[in-house]
Amino acid sequence: MNAAAATHHTNCLRCGRTLTSAKSMAAGYGPRCARHIRTAQVDLTDYKPHQVQSARELIEDGAIVPLRSVIFITVSTDGTETYRTAPTACTCKAGLKGTRCYHQLAARLLLAA
Ligand SMILES: [Zn+2]
Numbered sequence: 001m002n003a004a005a006a007t008h009h010t011n012c013l014r015c016g017r018t019l020t021s022a023k024s025m026a027a028g029y030g031p032r033c034a035r036h037i038r039t040a041q042v043d044l045t046d047y048k049p050h051q052v053q054s055a056r057e058l059i060e061d062g063a064i065v066p067l068r069s070v071i072f073i074t075v076s077t078d079g080t081e082t083y084r085t086a087p088t089a090c091t092c093k094a095g096l097k098g099t100r101c102y103h104q105l106a107a108r109l110l111l112a113a
């Protein structure tokens with residue numbers, strides 16, 4: 001859990017529909033969109049299991065929010081910083097070094113959903 005989890009969303013981040021349950025508001029996704037995201041097929045061969053786990057937690061915490069087209073705003077684990085994340089680039093420390101970070105993976109999962 002991180003600071004972003006305290007944010008409550010009123011509309012689904014994926015389809016824009018009004019969210020009704022507390023669980024959906026905390027996650028930022030309605031049940032149908034959450035299922036799409038959980039089952040999204042992405043090539044994970046470049047990622048370690050803990051990165052996949054972190055990417056899913058980022059999504060479940062509502063800590064990755066679409067900005068425009070393939071660009072997302074992601075929140076750092078301690079909730080103090082935000083990054084701009086695309087499927088192949090990110091402004092976090094790892095991303096700037098050219099490393100594939102879990103933010104990028106989360107963006108890929110959301111775009112594949
Ligand atoms: Zn939705």
Ligand SMILES: [Zn+2]
Nearest residue numbers: 090092101103
């Ligand atoms: Zn990153």
